[in-house]
Structure formats: structure tokens, C-alpha cells
Amino acid sequence: MGKFRDLCNVYASLSAMRPTEADSFGHEAVVDGWKFDPALFKDRIAKGLNEFPPKYRNGFADKLVTWAAGGPEAMKCEYERMVADGEDELFVSRLVASWVDTLAMAVEGWGCTKSQPALKRLAATTSNLHNLFEGEVRKVRGASETVSQPPLVVLAPDGAWGPYTINSDKLAQITGIKLAVVSVPERYGDCPLLWTPLAHEVYGHDVPHGFLHGDRHIRETTTIGTQPTGSEYWEGLIGDLKKGLMSSASTVVPGNSLSEAWETIWRDIWLEEVAADVYGIVSMGPYFLIGMAGWLSAARATNPYTPHHEAGTMGNQILSRNGRPAGDHPPDILRLHAMMAAIEALPEGDDATRQKWRDLMNIVREDIAGTVSTIDVFDVEEQQVLLQYPAEQLIADARAIGTYIATADLPILGDKKIIQLKPWAKENDAIAAAFAAHATAHLTGDTLTYDHDLCSPRHCLVGATKALFDSPERSDTINEHLMMALRDQFNKTFDFHP
Ligand SMILES: [Zn+2]
Numbered sequence: 001m002g003k004f005r006d007l008c009n010v011y012a013s014l015s016a017m018r019p020t021e022a023d024s025f026g027h028e029a030v031v032d033g034w035k036f037d038p039a040l041f042k043d044r045i046a047k048g049l050n051e052f053p054p055k056y057r058n059g060f061a062d063k064l065v066t067w068a069a070g071g072p073e074a075m076k077c078e079y080e081r082m083v084a085d086g087e088d089e090l091f092v093s094r095l096v097a098s099w100v101d102t103l104a105m106a107v108e109g110w111g112c113t114k115s116q117p118a119l120k121r122l123a124a125t126t127s128n129l130h131n132l133f134e135g136e137v138r139k140v141r142g143a144s145e146t147v148s149q150p151p152l153v154v155l156a157p158d159g160a161w162g163p164y165t166i167n168s169d170k171l172a173q174i175t176g177i178k179l180a181v182v183s184v185p186e187r188y189g190d191c192p193l194l195w196t197p198l199a200h201e202v203y204g205h206d207v208p209h210g211f212l213h214g215d216r217h218i219r220e221t222t223t224i225g226t227q228p229t230g231s232e233y234w235e236g237l238i239g240d241l242k243k244g245l246m247s248s249a250s251t252v253v254p255g256n257s258l259s260e261a262w263e264t265i266w267r268d269i270w271l272e273e274v275a276a277d278v279y280g281i282v283s284m285g286p287y288f289l290i291g292m293a294g295w296l297s298a299a300r301a302t303n304p305y306t307p308h309h310e311a312g313t314m315g316n317q318i319l320s321r322n323g324r325p326a327g328d329h330p331p332d333i334l335r336l337h338a339m340m341a342a343i344e345a346l347p348e349g350d351d352a353t354r355q356k357w358r359d360l361m362n363i364v365r366e367d368i369a370g371t372v373s374t375i376d377v378f379d380v381e382e383q384q385v386l387l388q389y390p391a392e393q394l395i396a397d398a399r400a401i402g403t404y405i406a407t408a409d410l411p412i413l414g415d416k417k418i419i420q421l422k423p424w425a426k427e428n429d430a431i432a433a434a435f436a437a438h439a440t441a442h443l444t445g446d447t448l449t450y451d452h453d454l455c456s457p458r459h460c461l462v463g464a465t466k467a468l469f470d471s472p473e474r475s476d477t478i479n480e481h482l483m484m485a486l487r488d489q490f491n492k493t494f495d496f497h498p
Contacts, residue, residue: 003469004294004367005312010472011298012311014191021159021187033093034079036100038068044104048111053123056152060179061107067175075099075174088321088381098161099174106152106181115155118189121483122153124490125195126182128457129202129283130210136421137207140414148210151180151202159185165201167209180206192482193468193475195461196284196291203283204276208237238272240410245271262394266401270330274338274398278405278418281342284462285424286357287432289339291465293364296332305380313371316391317378326380333372333391334398336364341402346423353426428462431455435463439481440471452488460485 082092109115127150163184172178188194245267280288301311315332375394377387409415434450464482
């Protein structure tokens with residue numbers, strides 16, 4: 001009892017913003033609509049070019065410079081569309097500014113000697129998650145399938161944004177470049193213990209967009225003033241999930257139906273985010289729940305813009321801004337239940353392993369028991385709760401959706417289910433556990449070795465999360481070992497110079 005809370009508190013102390021950090025929400029950032037200075041942008045790109053991974057140079061760095069010089073019309077359209085849709089103008093300005101900053105930093109960051117080790121660790125991790133999914137998909141869909149490149153990685157000087165990704169559809173829409181960029185706040189760079197959300201970003205968002213959408217992606221929402229039609233996801237993996245929900249929304253899981261009032265919210269607003277969490281479970285197993293839910297709890301506890309919330313409890317708020325839904329994330333408590341349903345759907349046949357996973361979930365359940373009875377709509381501008389709903393039905397919905405996403409037959413995967421791709425099984429547990437033992441060994445150095453060939457970055461992250469969950473007081477040692485392991489993984493596997 002209390003283990004999950006302890007973990008959340010460690011995450012909260014590791015992830016809290018430092019007083020010296022830039023925060024575009026807290027300060028009046030210098031923003032001017034969608035505009036930015038192309039010459040300054042070009043200078044920033046030039047600062048990182050020498051060290052920038054050569055295989056991304058033509059496809060990204062060079063194209064970015066051309067894009068910026070040519071007048072970024074598409075970004076202007078996107079800005080105007082959001083404002084016409086009623087989004088707050090200052091908020092949209094900051095969002096667009098963060099895109100521009102992220103794109104520049106994706107190249108500029110490599111020019112900073114201090115950042116390079118962290119960027120390499122990040123690149124090793126994100127390419128592992130990307131290649132894992134893509135490799136499996138190619139087995140199903142044939143080796144000739146277009147291959148996307150692993151995302152670029154960014155350490156964001158602005159502490160308020162992230163971890164987040166600009167998926168390749170979004171980047172293609174703004175700049176014409178089909179590539180994903182993943183960003184974490186700079187302070188996360190030397191703390192890979194905080195990197196569990198990367199599985200959500202890369203395996204959850206980037207691969208479904210970058211690879212499975214391909215050219216079949218249809219978009220009818222780019223015209224200024226046009227209401228989003230929802231056609232954005234009609235093709236590809238999220239499209240398959242959406243179509244499945246449309247045809248059988250009230251019976252996604254026999255005996256466990258979605259409540260009618262929330263059906264469209266789940267399908268049209270929250271679906272991709274929940275799917276990204278479920279895919280996190282698919283790629284990293286049950287400890288993804290521990291790392292992701294723990295991080296969500298810590299992030300909410302340290303967020304200065306929402307009401308005080310204790311680390312170790314789960315958020316129950318649907319955020320709105322000026323009466324409009326803000327973002328497309330369901331409340332954390334619902335994400336947690338969807339992830340639990342996904343763990344139960346993993347196809348592991350070994351009873352002892354399944355029992356271990358259930359025990360793990362029970363620790364979380366016991367720690368958060370009785371803390372959430374309602375789901376609240378909270379307006380971040382008005383700083384008050386506008387509406388409240390009983391949590392019970394929405395939690396049942398979350399479980400049904402989690403099971404559905406994990407077990408739906410997906411036409412784009414040849415009618416396979418996502419959990420048939422690369423299910424996390426007891427073998428993976430064992431690899432990660434060996435790393436956990438290594439990371440908590442009494443002396444620093446390799447007093448307890450682990451299998452460097454079997455233990456990919458995702459296994460390292462899972463092992464480190466397990467180690468932290470079991471020994472939160474050793475966070476420094478565990479983090480140090482994780483940094484070394486990811487460095488080794490980069491040196492061993494990362495294909496920087498084709
Ligand atoms: Zn997301």
C-alpha cells in the first residue's frame with residue numbers, strides 16, 4: 001500500500017519545472033500571430049547542421065529552410081483556421097510559436113555539445129519504439145510498404161511544452177515534410193526515468209500517422225473557416241478503429257456498452273489519445289501503466305494552471321477553455337482504466353505472469369481507491385468547474401474502449417488485432433527484470449550484468465520503471481544506469497551515418 005503514491009511523488013520531484021526555466025504560459029511570450037523571422041530561423045538551423053544526422057539533412061533540414069524562406073502559407077492557414085474555430089488567439093499564437101521553435105531546435109539542438117548525449121539517448125529510444133512497430137507492420141503488409149524514418153528528437157528550452165510530438169501528418173500539413181518530431185522539456189534530457197510517455201508519443205502517435213496513414217490519408221479540414229469534418233482519420237489505423245466504433249458503437253464489447261451520451265466524444269475527440277495509451281501497453285507491457293499513470297499524476301500535481309492535486313491521485317478533469325473542449329485527452333483516471341483493460345487483453349498464457357500483472361494493477365487500484373467519484377469539466381480560463389458527471393459510467397466506457405482498441409480486427413493490418421503484433425509477454429518481463437536488478441545493484445558499475453543484446457531501449461525503460469517502483473529511494477542510481485544503458489544502445493544500434 002502506498003507504493004504507487006511513492007512513485008508519483010518521485011516523478012513529481014523529478015519532473016517539476018525549475019524556477020529558471022522558460023514557460024510560455026506563465027510569461028507574456030513574444031508572439032505575433034503565425035509570423036516568425038525566416039532569416040533568424042535559417043541561422044538557428046545553421047548552428048546545428050554540422051552535427052545533425054546526415055540522413056535527415058536533405059529530407060528535413062534543407063527543406064525546412066526552403067519552407068521558411070518561401071513564406072509559410074500553410075501554417076498561416078492553420079493559425080487562421082484555429083482562430084476562426086474560436087480558439088483563443090494568444091493560445092494559438094503560442095502553439096504556433098512552439099511548432100516553429102521545435103522545428104528549429106530539431107536541427108539547432110545538435111550543435112550544442114551539452115545537449116548531444118541526451119539527444120543520442122532520446123534518438124536510440126524513439127527509433128527503437130518506431131522500428132519495433134514498423135518492423136511488425138511490414139511483416140503483415142509486405143516488405144515493399146513505404147518505410148518512414150524514425151522521428152527527430154528535441155530538447156525544448158520551454159519547460160511548459162511536452163513531452164509531445166508533431167506527428168508526420170501534422171508536419172506535412174504545416175510544412176510539406178512527412179516526418180515526426182518528438183520533444184521533451186530540456187530538464188528531461190538527463191532524466192530518462194521520465195521517458196515512459198515516449199511510447200505513447202512514438203509507438204502511439206507517430207507510427208500510426210507516419211506509416212499506416214501513408215498517402216491514403218484524406219483531409220478535408222484545411223480550408224479556413226470550415227468546421228472539422230472528422231474525415232481526418234478515415235484512412236489508416238485510427239480510421240479503422242473509428243469505423244469499427246461507428247458500426248458497432250453500442251456493442252463494442254458484448255455486455256459492456258458505451259454510454260450513448262459519450263459515444264461521439266470517445267470516437268471523435270478522445271480515440272487517438274486512448275489508442276496511444278493502449279499502444280504504449282502493447283509496446284512496453286504492464287509497467288507502461290505504472291510509468292504513464294505515475295507520470296500523468298505527477299504532471300498534474302506540478303501543473304500551476306489547474307487546481308491543486310496531490311501526487312498519487314489521478315486527474316478527473318475534462319479541460320475546457322472559454323467553454324470549449326481544450327485538447328483531446330480524456331481525464332487521467334479514464335486513461336488509466338483503458339490501459340488496465342489493455343493489459344488484461346494482452347495474450348500471455350502463463351498464469352503466474354498474468355497473476356503478477358494483476359497484482360501490479362491491484363497496487364495502483366488500492367492506492368487510488370475512493371479518490372474519484374465524479375468527472376468534472378474544468379475551465380482553465382475561468383478556473384472553475386462547469387459541470388460534473390458521475391465517474392462510474394465513464395470508467396466503464398474507458399474499459400470498454402481500451403478492450404476494443406486492443407482487440408479490434410484492423411483491416412489495415414490484414415484483419416489482425418494490435419495485440420497480435422508484438423505482444424509483451426513473460427520473456428520481455430524477464431529481460432526488463434534483469435535490467436532492473438542491474439540498475440539497483442549496490443555498487444555502481446556492472447556488479448550485476450544484463451543481456452545487452454536482448455535488452456533494447458524499451459526493455460531498459462521498463463526495467464528502470466520497475467526498479468524505481470520497487471526502490472524509489474534509489475532514483476539517482478537507477479537513472480544513472482539507465483543513462484549509461486541508453487548511451488550503449490545508441491552506440492550499438494543507431495544508424496546515424498548510412
Ligand atoms: Zn497523445
